[in-house]
Amino acid sequence: MKYFAVFFFILLPIFVFAQEKENSATIQGIIKDDNSGLVLPAVNVINVNTVKGVITDEKGAFSLEAFANDTLHISLLGYKSIKVKVTNDWIKNKTTTIQLTQKAYALEEVVVRPYVLTGYLEIDAKLIPTRENYRYSISGLSEGYEAGEYSPSAFGRVLGSIFNPADMLYNFFGKKPKELRRLKEMKKDDTVKNLLASKFDRETISALLGVSKSEIAEILERCNYSEAFVKSANDLQIMDAINACYEEYKILKR
Structure with missing residues (x-):
């Protein structure tokens, strides 16, 4: 028996x-x-x-x-x-x-605002904005797409989100385990991987994870990725960033 x-x-x-x-x-x-x-x-x-x-x-x-x-x-x-x-x-x-159905594109007015420099280094250094990029990750690409170390507050912010039931990050990672497990599977399929690498509209990620585009931006902000990265990264890089944050979540949650 x-x-x-x-x-x-x-x-x-x-x-x-x-x-x-x-x-x-x-x-x-x-x-x-x-x-x-x-x-x-x-x-x-x-x-x-x-x-x-x-x-x-x-x-x-x-x-x-x-x-x-x-x-x-x-x-x-x-x-x-x-x-x-x-x-x-x-x-x-x-x-x-x-x-x-084809999209109808409306052309928007483009306003160019160059920096007006004074010639004084101390003043001009304050006029020109600097990018505060804290994290690095490479998603099968030849070069990194964000530079720097972790922000001093990064760990505390992620940790605070993970253990706060009212926090958006807590709810996203806690309620979508099935969708988040797909993140690694996405990179195994060349068609999906190449598509994500060529897109910047977040539509495919939104469909695969079942979240809105605005929620994707908020997730990355909660994970302490810079605003410059969120706006400029392609969808493959965004997907890899969410996956990295989710792996941190699983470790801290244990």
Whole structure:
């Protein structure tokens, strides 16, 4: 009886994995411009649930493994990003057509304000703002994107957030363990990684983590990343920064 129980628990994960593979399906789709009807190549399609992604070919077509009720995040520069739910009908029919809408951009007035220097070093040093970048991290890139040491108050601020139930950081890290575990998975998929490295709009991170863009900025501020970094970093760097802060959270929470 004991040997049977051991044998059963050895086979159980294999059986569960087989069941999951059986319930998943390779879905297909064609993405078009909703105005012209033309197919759209190079569209990024990411399964938010599995954190796997693909890019449409020259015919606007893609194929991706998914489960029923999975959410696909679809984005292309110049078009409005959308989320699409994988339905049983889609899995049954294998393919579907998805339409994207072009964005309308309004040009804003640009005001250039050069620094007015006096020629006196002591005065000019106070007029020119300095960047207070306290942290460094490299997300598979050839060079770092923020310089310096930790701010003297960094540890205290993160620690205070972690143990304050009313704090935004406490609630984010405490209530989204599933989404945060995806952070490491994101970097394993080249399509997702390359997409994040080329974007600065926070849309994909927002979809993958289930938070708003403003919340992303607040999370990084609570983790003591500088305002300059939050505004200038690409999405891959932002994702890596959140992951670094989450790893600190897990250590301090023990």
